[in-house]
Amino acid sequence: MTAVIETQDLTKRYGPVVAVDELNLRLNAGEVFGMLGPNGSGKTTTILMLLGLTEPTSGTARVLGQDPARNPLAVKRRVGYLPDAVGFYDELSARENLAYTARLNGLPAREAEARIDDVLNRMGLRDVGDRLAGAYSRGMKQRLGLADVLLKRPQVAILDEPTIGLDPEAAHEFLAMIRTLKADGLTVLLSSHLLHQVQVVCDRVGLFNKGRMVLEGTVEGLAQQVLGGAYRIEVEVTGEDIERALTGIPGVLRIARVRPGVYALDTQSDVRGEVARRVASTRANLIGITLERSSLDEVYTRYFHEGTPA
Amino acid sequence: MIKREGTPQREGSPWTGVWAVVMKEMADHLSSVRMRLLEGLILLVAIGTVYAAIGTLRTTVSEDPFLFLRLFTVSRSEDRDLSFVAFLGFLIPLAGIALGFDAINGEHNRHTLSRVLSQPIYRDALLLGKFLAGLFTIAITMLALWLLVTGLGIFRLGVIPSGEEVSRGLLFLLATVAYAGIWLVLAMCFSVVFRQPATSALAAISVWLFFAVFWGIVADILIAIVRPAQVPGEDLVAVQWRIALARLSPNTLYGEMLAAFLNPNVRFLSPVLITQLEGAIRAPLPLSQSLLLVWPQLTGLISAVLLVFAVTYMYFQRQEVRA
Numbered sequence: 001m002t003a004v005i006e007t008q009d010l011t012k013r014y015g016p017v018v019a020v021d022e023l024n025l026r027l028n029a030g031e032v033f034g035m036l037g038p039n040g041s042g043k044t045t046t047i048l049m050l051l052g053l054t055e056p057t058s059g060t061a062r063v064l065g066q067d068p069a070r071n072p073l074a075v076k077r078r079v080g081y082l083p084d085a086v087g088f089y090d091e092l093s094a095r096e097n098l099a100y101t102a103r104l105n106g107l108p109a110r111e112a113e114a115r116i117d118d119v120l121n122r123m124g125l126r127d128v129g130d131r132l133a134g135a136y137s138r139g140m141k142q143r144l145g146l147a148d149v150l151l152k153r154p155q156v157a158i159l160d161e162p163t164i165g166l167d168p169e170a171a172h173e174f175l176a177m178i179r180t181l182k183a184d185g186l187t188v189l190l191s192s193h194l195l196h197q198v199q200v201v202c203d204r205v206g207l208f209n210k211g212r213m214v215l216e217g218t219v220e221g222l223a224q225q226v227l228g229g230a231y232r233i234e235v236e237v238t239g240e241d242i243e244r245a246l247t248g249i250p251g252v253l254r255i256a257r258v259r260p261g262v263y264a265l266d267t268q269s270d271v272r273g274e275v276a277r278r279v280a281s282t283r284a285n286l287i288g289i290t291l292e293r294s295s296l297d298e299v300y301t302r303y304f305h306e307g308t309p310a
Numbered sequence: 311m312i313k314r315e316g317t318p319q320r321e322g323s324p325w326t327g328v329w330a331v332v333m334k335e336m337a338d339h340l341s342s343v344r345m346r347l348l349e350g351l352i353l354l355v356a357i358g359t360v361y362a363a364i365g366t367l368r369t370t371v372s373e374d375p376f377l378f379l380r381l382f383t384v385s386r387s388e389d390r391d392l393s394f395v396a397f398l399g400f401l402i403p404l405a406g407i408a409l410g411f412d413a414i415n416g417e418h419n420r421h422t423l424s425r426v427l428s429q430p431i432y433r434d435a436l437l438l439g440k441f442l443a444g445l446f447t448i449a450i451t452m453l454a455l456w457l458l459v460t461g462l463g464i465f466r467l468g469v470i471p472s473g474e475e476v477s478r479g480l481l482f483l484l485a486t487v488a489y490a491g492i493w494l495v496l497a498m499c500f501s502v503v504f505r506q507p508a509t510s511a512l513a514a515i516s517v518w519l520f521f522a523v524f525w526g527i528v529a530d531i532l533i534a535i536v537r538p539a540q541v542p543g544e545d546l547v548a549v550q551w552r553i554a555l556a557r558l559s560p561n562t563l564y565g566e567m568l569a570a571f572l573n574p575n576v577r578f579l580s581p582v583l584i585t586q587l588e589g590a591i592r593a594p595l596p597l598s599q600s601l602l603l604v605w606p607q608l609t610g611l612i613s614a615v616l617l618v619f620a621v622t623y624m625y626f627q628r629q630e631v632r633a
Contacts, residue, residue, distance in 0.1 A: 044632060051428055053631045073322035073430045081428035087421025091338075103330035104429035148425065 004029050004187045009059035019045040021211035034198035035191040037208030043191040080149030084161035090134030105152045119147040139170035158189045195300050232292050233265040239284035327431030331439025339447040348405050359394040364466045378471040379572045381463050395568050406493030407514040409444040412507035413498045424631045448490040485567040491615040492560045499622040521559040529555040563607040570604040
């Protein structure tokens, strides 16, 4: 796999504050990588350094084989960036806003026209393309932002908090659009603090905290690493206590009683059958048994609120 | 392997995209309400003052060889200067400030800055593009205005301007654009430094007010400190000091340029001793001599524009893009 984005000990200091601390990040072609972390954990600063909009204090970055500090134009020609809280010129129409981007990219007028139609169609904005950008809703603006990113036909799309401020439905739609980027072969770097959304679209996730990437891997891998199990099974019974009956099932890492009659199991595999057999062997009545994949939310909460596990 | 030694040298031209910015900004300016208001104001003033000037010219100085230049400078009132250029000296700074005060902080506040700068352009292009767009906008407005006044002059006075009058008129336009440039770039500088457009506008207007109203008073106080206890008005050194200090103000430089360009009879801009008049060129001066007379003023004003632009550029380069 070729690295599309690669950083080596990338560091940014603002006076005594370390915004990004010796970051080593590697994105392969065609993958969707999620930078996950609370506000102020250095995600946006990292992105700005990757685009050459901020100089790193030390360390280096390579984007598509170019150094963004040295040759930002070559990088920015092939990388699309959707800033958080993206803004447009309110007094211009959506189409005119895109036309300005096209001119800044040096696209010839005819080519620009065709591409603008194309991206507006794709983002479902064809019918409102001539409306003033100021009249756009938050969700439409965000889609216009993605259209703006796609206009230059980038190889890499960097999306900073793309779903912030969107209602759940709009966020869901937007995430689906991001998935289509992956289908087109784009490499996507996505930053967010909304974990369940990152989980839906990202192949790999990096957990950021205080300028460092503290964990990195697939969602399942992270869950395994932090929670110790990638599955969570909830059993609801009435009657007697079944905690003893449940112990000793192979693959179960932890059993906890959530409330009387409800037990939660962290497991490495789907062991619902075995659980049901064990419950059946007791005198308790099995009411329900559900399986859920451990979500990043839990990883996150566990990681940041319960201290770093060994 | 990733390797880098020393400070990075950036590659690619800083001019990339500058025309895209210029075209967009000019379209914005020319269609903006704020520019239309100013244009309307300038037009009203132009028609009013020039019409009054024509009235005066038709009755009194019809023998003047530079009739068309008088259109701009003649004032109907005796005790107060109500000529076209006097008003222009007032309105041009306003136009420059209006076009520049929200250049950069406006982009910040609309959250468009990071999106625009993530396109393949350098920050240089954005700053320079916005400056040039402002300058071109003023140049176009002034050119249209000058043609309008000249046309009005032909229509009402019944004579056509001579080649020299046209050349002097064009130099007057150049001086006006340079004068607008200093206020434009100053307003842009404040728009980089201050995050609120209202603050930057107020700061630019304060500087303008300072030079327009208070600088003369400050200069008097400074002279009193430098050369105390002299008879006022009779001390040559004090007068020279006063002129030197006054020339730190762009308003003075513009005024002197207009005097030289629009009035060929102006031969000196500083006090001259009788002995120095020996062998001096007779008035009216040819165009080349008038130009020579205010050459320092013109270059001084332009270099001030470049200096403020350089400071703005430095500030802007070091600024964080993030909103």
